[in-house]
Amino acid sequence: MTTEPTEAPQVEAKTFKAEVQQVLQILAHSLYTDREIFLRELISNASDALNRMQFEMLTNRDVHDPEVELAIRLSADKEARTVTITDTGTGMTREELIDHLGTIAQSSARAFVEKTKDASKATASEMIGQFGVGFYSVFMVADKVTVVSRSYRPEAEAAIWESTGDDRYTIGSAEREERGTSITLHLKEDAAEFANDWRLEQIVKRHSDFVAFPIYSGDRQINQRKALWRRAPREVEAEEYQNLYRQLTFEPDEPMLHVHLSTDVPVDLHSVLFIPGKRERGLIERRVEGKVRLYSRKVLILEEAKDLLPAYFRFIEGVVDSEDLPLNVSRESVQSSPVMQRIRKTLTSRLHRELNDLADKDATAFKSFWQEFGVFIKEGIATDYESRNELLKLLRFETTRSDGELMTLNQYKSRIIDGQQEIYYVLAASPEAAATSPHLDPFKARGIEVLLLTDLMDGFMLSGLREYEGLKLRNVDEADLELPGEVVAPEPQISEAQFTPLAERLTAILGEKVKTVRASKVLRDSPARLVSDDDMMGREMQRIQQMLGREADAAPRILELNLSHNLVAALAQRVEVDANDPIVTAAAEQLYDNALLIEGLHQNPAAMVPRILQLLEAAARTQRDQA
Structure with missing residues (x-):
């Protein structure tokens, strides 16, 4: 049983060296950011002492208290505002207390202080790896610390070490029957919360629950031990x-x-x-x-x-x-x-x-994973080139032929048509928008499968995914795609002579939003589309800007019109009658905004509402006049 420690008459006062005191100041005020870790440090030190004792007893039974349990005990006294941690480890002699607690790597302390004079707190923290001074975290919460210890060596006497964290400490003889060390913290007023058994248990559960030796509060073990x-x-x-x-x-x-x-x-x-x-x-x-x-x-x-x-x-x-x-x-x-x-x-x-x-x-379980965390795997494709091959296997996509199911790039490759040397993708705001993209017209006609990319992260992913097993990835909005397979082009409803004034009028209406207006060679079911050429920032980059919360104006692109579509033919007729017809202006702007909206690039869809109402009113009026 441990008796209440009392100092023997032979008490000697010692002074820390000036540079050691400076190190203490750095440790107490710069190194630790969470006060409760003082207990973690003390438990860790106690566990080390118990480990050393356990190892010693494998070959040596001639030790003090050979039958005592290897354990750590915690106690708190609210009235006295103290916390005591006791272990039955190797303990320390008077000389060892001076060496371990009265000295802090003295040979290099001065050099350390010099290095940290102009360093930030974080930098100082990184530079202290050479110092074994976790014990001194106690001065974050205590204004006095008392250590009473008795070594495992049978002939050793107990000793007491005490410090208030200033430039001095005392060392002397003590009375202690049991092997090991007791550390009593006299808490500062603003640290009184730690003088509670429940608070100590909370810290143990958080930081030291799996220490290999039992930790007791009273008679109750409060750690799990078996990790x-x-x-x-x-x-x-x-x-x-x-x-x-x-x-x-x-x-x-x-x-x-x-x-x-x-x-x-x-x-x-x-x-x-x-x-x-x-x-x-x-x-x-x-x-x-x-x-x-x-x-x-x-x-x-x-x-x-x-x-x-x-x-x-x-x-x-x-x-x-x-x-x-x-x-x-x-x-x-x-x-x-x-x-x-x-x-x-x-x-x-x-x-x-x-x-x-x-x-x-388990395809079903992986589908659940992909729906929740697929966006992170896409991020990895763009950021972790070393792991790219493993991550590529995890990628899943909806496609124009997958009926809502997810497909791998390998499955896509196995379904390419004769002559296909590229993997095609469409960027859109949603799967539904992607499925109605005008860019898909020529691909549907040829039976070519297209990946539907509808996450904002997809644009970022594409920066690290330019090819797969020899197949280059291509955006379906590129202006001059050469597609495999032959299809019969639809018959145009307007002549080139009718198209030219329409193109000139739409170019004037849209201004800097478009580079030019031209007849499409590939559109079949859609009236118009916006295509990109090589000298502009791609839509992938625009989507990255959006993902980062930055405004990204749509760069000017080429507007292609489908000369076989009824809407384009009707607009051409209106231009022939009146080039300044307001319905032509509204329709041109709406065609442009529709293309941006489908691709998920429209910055303010609500701005379209007045124009849509204008077009609806015109359509209703025309129907009434015809009636």
Whole structure:
């Protein structure tokens, strides 16, 4: 049983070196951003001491208190405003207390201070990886810290170390029967919240729930110890995965898929990753992005480790644990290292493989995944060239021949017609708009399948998808496409002599919106279309601008008219009668806006309403006059 520590008469006051005191100031005010991590640091240190004790006892039973349980105990005293953490680890002698707590890498402290004089707080944090000073995070919440320790060595005596975080500390003899260390924090007034057992348990659950040794509050163990992700997948039941997912996310719904990885090579890595059931989740705060928590030796290091996966996998939830990670002193960020790169590559590769397996084995489940998260895979095509081949297998598209089902690029390739050397796509605001696009006229006539691209992300995706297995991707709005197959052209309803004044009038009406107006060689069922030539920013880039929330004026394009269409013939007749007919003006502007609307590029569709009413009124008046 541990007695209340009392200082023996032989108490010696010591002074920290000036540069060490400066380091303490940096640690207390710059390094840590979350005050509650002081407990995580102390538990981590206690766990290390217990690990060392466990290893020592494998070969040496001649230790103090050989039968005592290897454990950590927490207690809080509201009235005294104290928190005490006790372990039964290796403990420390008087000399070891001075070495471990009275010295902070003295040989390099001065150099560190010099380097951080002009550095930002974030930069300073990154530079402290060489210092093992997590213990000093206690001064964020305490104005005095008392450490009483007794070494496992049978002949060792207990010692006490005490500091108020200024430039001095004291060291002396103490009375303690039990092996190990007790650290008592005398809390600042603004940190009184931590002098509560429930608050300490909350912190343990968040940061240290899976420490390998039991953590007790009173007689009750408050940590789980056995981390699910460190167990073999064959030992874990489906319900256990669901419980972990709910614990991590507070989501009532089950995840769509879990990926459990436990390996020692090429890097020590234990992880469970989840693909949520839905993209948007959260009962109170609606969110899309998930969190991947980073542990080291089952101690939480980062609540959200964004660098562990590429950005297009940011919807993933889960846990990653590795003993190979080089950590900075705060354990709040991980230094850039080859180990991190190997972890990232291993996790990314495994997710690619699992998703491709899901696509091969369960088309229905993968369709659900694609509907929720396909937009992220498209982002990956544009941003992750190294993983492009794996991501290409995951791409799914609706097409003009898929009847609403999703198809792969490989399936599209297997259905191309004789002589087809390209993959064709149409950009539109919706599948319904794409299906009615005037650009599809010549493709329908030839039986050529076209991909329907209707997400804003599609324009961004195309920046990384210019060809597939030797087939170039081509936008159906390009001005001079040479299509395979022969079709009979429809008979025109107006002559070239009638078309010329119509083209001139429409060019005058639309002005800088169009480069020119010309007769179409390919339109069959639609009256008009806008086509692009090579010297302009493509619609893909316009859609990217829209995706980024930037205004993007439609660049001038070529307006093609279908000379066999009734509407074009009627407009030509009106121009013959009166070139300034207001109905011609309204119809020309509406034809142009219709084309933009179908393609999802119209900036203000509501502006069309007065013009549509004008055209409806004219049509109704004509019908009445004819009656």
